[in-house]
Amino acid sequence: MLADWNMHTFEQVDSTNELIKQKLHEGVTEGYVVAAFEQTGGYGRQGRDWSSPVGGLYMSFALRPQKPLLEQLTVPLVTCLAVKSACWKALGIPDVQIKWPNDLLCRGSKICGISTDKVGDGLCIGIGLNVFRPCGEATASDRYRFGYVAELGTVTVPAYADADGLAGSQMSLITDLQQTLLEEFRAYYERWCAEGFAGVYDEYSKAMYNIGNYVALENLEGETIAEGLVRGVDIEGALLVERPDGSLFSCHSGEIHVASKPIPE
16 A cells, blocks of 8 residues: 545535645655545646536546656556546446547547646646536537537436536445545555556556547647547557558657648548
């Protein structure tokens, strides 16, 4: 056992990530977890807006991984597997897939985004999972159709969040899902600490949804640095893209954005 895992749950916060980052600055030990039923200032990877209304699951983890920085880039990939497993165990959803490096999709819709913030020698991992469809229109800066796991799984509670808040059965489902996700994240993270990404390489590869898709890899400025067919990931978690000339381009998550595009004529 690597840490005592303690979850602290709030009705509403500005951002679970900001709370964890503050705790990391204060020297909190690994395993401190913040969960909230609503965020007023949530954000995703690369600081993108992430609408966080009542009806979603928002959790952030304080980590202090004892591995080189390049290996730490695979923590979001392992986190995706933890969310996928939690969706199966808590909700009976068998077909969650991973869009490298940090998004989860189900039946063509985005259900979850994961963010990573480096804080000194610590790491803040944030998870935003769409559970119940909100009464208002959810927004994000990514061009995705949103999916909600309460509509995709085998649960029998109402799938919509009411304007007056969640029903008791809906609150119970999110609470149970928080606990399941905590347990799955802890198990996958401790496995990663012991075995590295190699320990989950096969599982991650099988869960990727966009193998064979033609994509463009863009930097923060939106400039294309490479494009081609997704061929998977390597043993270190880097995305492998086959260029039109047949050569392979590899990149770690860092600040790369993967955008789908038509195959050139």
